[in-house]
Amino acid sequence: MTLVHTTGRILRQLRHDRRTVALLILVPSLLLTLLYYMFSGPVFDRVALIMLGIFPFLIMFLITSIAMLRERTTGTLERLLTTPLRKTDLLFGYGIAFGVAAAVQAAIVSGVAYWLLGLDTRGSAGFVILIAAANAVLGVALGLLASAFARTEFQAVQFMPVVALPQILLCGLFVAREDMAGWLQAISDVLPLTYSVEALQEVGAHADPTGTMWRDLAIVGGAVILALIAAAGTLRRRTP
Amino acid sequence: MANTAIKVNDLVVKRGRRRVLHNFTCSIPAGSVTGLLGPSGSGKTTLMRAIVGVQIVESGEIQVLGRPAGHKDLRSQIGYLTQAPSVYADLTVRENARYFAALYGLGAKVADAAVRDVGLSDAAGQLVANLSGGQRSRASLACAIVSQPRVLVLDEPTVGQDPVLRDELWKRFRDFADQGTTILVSSHVMDEANRCDRLLLIREGRLIADDPPAAVKASAGTDDLDQAFLNLILAGQEAAS
Structure with missing residues (x-):
């Protein structure tokens, strides 16, 4: 039950912050529009599709690490840890709440991409939204984990280039994975974002969901669970 | 003495390299309002954090309602105001x-x-x-x-409140205590100390008095708690030197 209440509390906080909600919805659509004027035809289709996965990952990573840091610095985290609330309920609460927000975001951005910008994929938009939402939850989970290692806001934002950027550089957007040096490919192999990008590319190239797409989604889901458990491990009730 | 709700025995806490509490021992009776008084940096907050079980302690033990501080079963029975x-x-x-x-x-x-x-x-x-x-x-x-909760740990709950509200809050604390809640409340304000059943005076991580307000005043030979605090510190320093 405390999981439900915690999820509700986080969504309520988000609802009171209208500017953040507006930014969440507008920014990815505007950036996608920018891409539309930069590239055309098949190049736009390829880049925009991957971006639909990267935006929620990036944005949720940032929002979550700041939100969790705020819990720490305002003392609410310490107080929560003196209540019967389970640590996993808090972390999964964040995962679910921001996952819901991200799913809404992904649906709107995908709508803009398909209807206004003429994005063309062979597979259905539903799967694109599903993978984008999974990516958002991945961003949340990694953000929760990263925030454990940040004491200040300055540190927290810098985990973005540390944790998120390498994944974006090596996911196959800039250089196709087959063309990478072997050791780069090996690094790319262990980064979860690689698999969600591959899943999106599968949706782009095939009319029906493929086995590879499902396998990739499962890998992303596994990474989420691992990151959340690790984050619960770093959350200490007793602090110095 | 009545039932003991909180028992602190030989507690040592370090924060960073600094020792904040030195072999601190005290016990707090159930259903009472106990005031924790002392200057800023004397270890009040650290003691409270240790009692609610969020402070890493070096050594010593703390029992709250018969269980070690921070025990899972205590989480539904303690209220903590930071x-x-x-x-x-x-x-x-x-x-x-x-x-x-x-x-x-x-x-x-x-x-x-x-x-x-x-x-x-x-x-x-x-x-x-x-x-x-x-x-x-x-x-x-x-x-x-x-x-x-059965135990309420309140860290400076009345700071910045207007006098009427402060009075109401203290009446509320008294109501809670009458219903059996054990209250540990820290404060800077000495006139609030008079409303406690018992006072713990703490300075530089050491307990320098643990008595009802009247007894504190009597042993320091003054009717003014501020002065009493000062006298006790001076007496302690003389004894040490």
Whole structure:
């Protein structure tokens, strides 16, 4: 039950912050529009599709690490840890709440991409939204984990280039994975974002969901669970 | 002495390289209001954090309601008010109280009653971010008392409150204690100390007095608690040198 209440509390906080909600919805659509004027035809289709996965990952990573840091610095985290609330309920609460927000975001951005910008994929938009939402939850989970290692806001934002950027550089957007040096490919192999990008590319190239797409989604889901458990491990009730 | 609710034995706490509490020992009777007094940096907050079980301790032991501090079963029986208001600024007072109530499996009615108890009914629908400092700390207090805990640990609950409200809050604490709640409350304000059943005077991590207010005053030979505190410190220094 405390999981439900915690999820509700986080969504309520988000609802009171209208500017953040507006930014969440507008920014990815505007950036996608920018891409539309930069590239055309098949190049736009390829880049925009991957971006639909990267935006929620990036944005949720940032929002979550700041939100969790705020819990720490305002003392609410310490107080929560003196209540019967389970640590996993808090972390999964964040995962679910921001996952819901991200799913809404992904649906709107995908709508803009398909209807206004003429994005063309062979597979259905539903799967694109599903993978984008999974990516958002991945961003949340990694953000929760990263925030454990940040004491200040300055540190927290810098985990973005540390944790998120390498994944974006090596996911196959800039250089196709087959063309990478072997050791780069090996690094790319262990980064979860690689698999969600591959899943999106599968949706782009095939009319029906493929086995590879499902396998990739499962890998992303596994990474989420691992990151959340690790984050619960770093959350200490007793602090110095 | 009556039933003991909190027992601290030979507690040593270090924060960074500094020793904050030196072999601290005290016991707090159940159903009483105990005041924790001492200057800033004397170790009051550290002692309170140790009692609610969020402080890493070096050595020593703490028993709360017969269980080691921080025990899982205690989480539903302790209310903790941190010195800085720890509520969500982007939620309303009511939403904060209802969330903390829900963590204990309690409903909206109990939460709204707690908001009323701290005199915030009129501001219940306001975002905490828009409240004054005093209102904010009362919102935080509402979340600490919402579960009607058996032990209430309050770190400076009356800072920044106007005198009328302070009086009301202290009456409220007295009500809680009469119903059997054990209250440990820290304060700078000596006139509040007179309203406690018992005082713990603490300085530089050491206990320098543990008596009812009248006895503290008697042993220091003055009627003024501020002066009594000073006399006890001076007496302690003379004894040490």
